[in-house]
Amino acid sequence: MTDTYLGLPIYKDKTTTPMILNKQTEIMQCPCCGNQTRFYDRSLVGTTARALTRLYCLHKAAPGHVWWENYKINLKNNVGGAFAKLRLWGLVRYPPEEGIRAGKWAITENGIAWVEGRCGMPRYVREQGTKPQYFIGPIITHREAHAYSFDLTQECVNTLTEVEQWETT
Numbered sequence: 001m002t003d004t005y006l007g008l009p010i011y012k013d014k015t016t017t018p019m020i021l022n023k024q025t026e027i028m029q030c031p032c033c034g035n036q037t038r039f040y041d042r043s044l045v046g047t048t049a050r051a052l053t054r055l056y057c058l059h060k061a062a063p064g065h066v067w068w069e070n071y072k073i074n075l076k077n078n079v080g081g082a083f084a085k086l087r088l089w090g091l092v093r094y095p096p097e098e099g100i101r102a103g104k105w106a107i108t109e110n111g112i113a114w115v116e117g118r119c120g121m122p123r124y125v126r127e128q129g130t131k132p133q134y135f136i137g138p139i140i141t142h143r144e145a146h147a148y149s150f151d152l153t154q155e156c157v158n159t160l161t162e163v164e165q166w167e168t169t
Contacts, residue, residue, distance in 0.1 A: 006090050010122050010135040014041070017126065017136060040127045041136070042085050049145035050155075051082035052091055055107045056115040057156035058163065067095055067104040086111070088125045088132045100130075114142050115152070121145075 003010045011017045058068050083105045086092045091111035094100045113119045122135035123145075143150055 005122060005135050006132070008132060008134045010137055010139075012137050014124070014136055017134065037128055039133070042088055042125050042127055044089065044121055044123055044140060044145045046145060046147040048082045048085050049142055052086055052107065052111055053115060053142075053152065053155050054159045055083075055092065055105060056112065057159040059107045059112070060156065061160055067106055069104055084130075088127055089121055089135075091121075117141055117143065 055068060083092050083094075084100065087094070087100075089110070090108055091114060092105045093108055094106075095102055095104055098104065107115075110119070114121055120139035120141050122137050123140050124136035125132045126134055126136065
C-alpha cells in the first residue's frame with residue numbers, strides 16, 4: 001500500500017511513479033482522459049520554503065490578519081510563483097471568493113505544522129495543469145528544504161523589520 005497525502009499517493013522516488021518524465025516526455029497522453037497534456041514536477045526548495053517562512057512570521061505577528069498580499073511578503077526577495085506552488089501541498093490557501101489571481105495568501109494548519117517541524121512533506125509533486133496528481137518522496141522537513149543554515153527566529157525578526165520599514169516609507 002502506498003502512503004497518501006491530501007488523498008493522493010506518495011511514491012518513493014521518481015522511478016516508481018506511473019510516468020517517468022524527462023525533457024522529451026513532459027507532454028504526454030493523460031492516463032485519465034486520454035488527451036495530450038503537460039505534466040510538471042514541482043519541488044519544495046529553499047525559495048518556496050523561505051516564502052512560507054515569511055508568511056508564517058507575518059501570521060504569528062498578527063494572527064487576526066488572514067490574507068497577506070504578495071507585495072508585503074516578497075519585499076526584498078521576490079519569490080514569484082512560490083505561493084501557487086506551495087498551494088499544491090496544501091501549505092497555503094487563497095481567498096476562494098477572489099481566486100488565485102488576487103495575490104492574497106494565508107498559511108494553512110499544514111503549513112504551520114511544517115514550518116514548526118511537527119510534520120514532513122513529500123519533496124515533489126507532479127502537477128497537471130493546476131492540479132496535483134501525486135506526490136513523490138522523500139519526506140523532508142522544513143529545515144531540510146532550506147539550502148542554507150536556517151534560524152526561524154532570526155528569519156521572523158528580519159521579515160517583520162522589512163515589513164515595518166516598508167510601511168513607514
